[in-house]
Amino acid sequence: MSRKRPRGELNGVNVSIPEPVNPPFQMSIRKPAPYSDELDAELERERSDYTTRITYKMAKSGKVSRPIRVYADGIYDLFHQGHARQLMQAKNVFPNVYLLVGVCSDELTHSKKGRTVMTDFERYEAVRNCRYVDEVVREAPWELDDDFLNKHKIDFVAHDEIPYGTDDCQDVYAGLKAKGMFVATERTEGVSTSDIVARIVRxxxxxxxxxxxxxxxxxxxxxxxxxxxxxxxxxxxxxxxxxxxxxxxxxxxxxxxxxxxxxxxxxxxxxxxxxLFGREGRLSHIWNESKGRLMQALSPPSSPGRDSSPTSSTSYDRDEAESPPPKTGRYDFSPLPANNLRDNNILNNDYSDDDNDDEDDERQSK
Structure with a gap:
């Protein structure tokens, strides 16, 4: 679906206002930046017209016919995001910038600032592979003079505003600031090579x-x-x-x-x-069945007896309570009176004679 262009009035006439054009997307760089003594850097330097002095106002306007040559320098030991951000700011300080970066040698750095972790070659290579860098100047000087500026056709120098002193002067960039050739960048707080070294030592x-x-x-x-x-x-x-x-x-x-x-x-x-073990479980059923069978085996069913009515049971209890009369022998062995002893002896003798006669009859019959 096409979008309509906005319209406005100019001296009573309707005119179309063109939409702002977005800048084309820039692809990443496919090769590292050249050194200043290589052919690509020399050709670019020859194409640059350094006869006309470019002021800060002209550079900001974006109406200069050639790229603005901005120079940034440093040690760049253990290249980190603070270094990259500084170079990014230098690259974007003006609309059209050709960024040159100077890196000091080991000999100069060790004499001025102290020992580095990386060698000068390693630092050169680290800087030239940063995407914001267009050219690398090896063995850069500690202080910039006019000969160096004219040789590399430098228009502006980018660095942070903090004065950078030496034994001879308080700020090596004081002369450039006086000429209007200095542009300030901001440092990244909390990130520095010294902090990284301190972290390693700790x-x-x-x-x-x-x-x-x-x-x-x-x-x-x-x-x-x-x-x-x-x-x-x-x-x-x-x-x-x-x-x-x-x-x-x-x-x-x-x-x-x-x-x-x-x-x-x-x-x-x-x-x-x-x-298995609950109240309605299998073991409970098995136990109840076994217990029932065991009780039946131990107590067989009783034979039918007398009527178990309340009357009969009561009479049975009453008969049990009443003891039967004592049994008496066939003959009374109670003691006899003295006047009957004689009759008793006579009786006993008669019985004994009868017994003897019976025994004799049995022998004869045999």
Missing amino acids: DYDIYVRRNLARGYSAKELNVSFLNEKKFRLQNKMVELKDKGKRVMENIGEKKVDMIQKWEEKSRDFIDAFLL
Whole structure:
């Protein structure tokens, strides 16, 4: 769907106002910036017309026919984001900038500022691979004079506004500021090469152990034999600690699944237990059946008896309560009176004679 152009009035006539054109997207640079003594840099320098002095106002207007040649310098040891941001600001200080970056050599840097971590070649290569840089000047001077400015056709010098003093002067950029050839950039707070070096020194043991683990020898790291053994032992302890931490993290990730599975299993176990040992469970039914069979075996059914009516039971209890009369013998053996003893003896003698006669008759019959 096409968009309509906005319309306005100019002296009573309707005119179309063109929409602002977005600048084309710039692709990343495919090759590093050239050094100042290479052919590409020399050709670009020859094309630049340095006969006309470009003022700050002219450069800001964007009406200059050639690129504005801006120069920034530094040590750029351990190239970091603070360096990149400084070069980005220098590149965008004017609409059309050709950025030259000067990097000091090791000899000059060590004499003026101290020892660096990276060599000058490493620092050159780090700077030339920054996307904002168009040209690199090797072995840059500590202080800029007119000969150097004219040689490289420099229009402006970019640096932060903090005075940069030496033994001879308080600010090496004071002359450029007086000529109107200085443009200020801002420093990135909290980021510097000194902070990085301080961080390495503070954590010296950690980085020594790191390099020992990566295959560096104690001689290469300037570490004694005892310290080497100490650092290697510390590495082993750290590895064990990390392994235990990873195990605990894995357990923590699986903890929820384990709890859910345990809850499911516990419910199944409880249901199975109740089915087996509960009040209505299988063992209860088995026990009740076995108990019934055992009771039937121990107490057989009784034979039918007398009527178990309340009347009969009452009479039975009454008969049980009444004791039967004592039994008496066939003959009364109670003591006899004295006047009957004689008759009793006579009676006994008669019985004995009869018995003897019976015995004689049995012998004869045989």
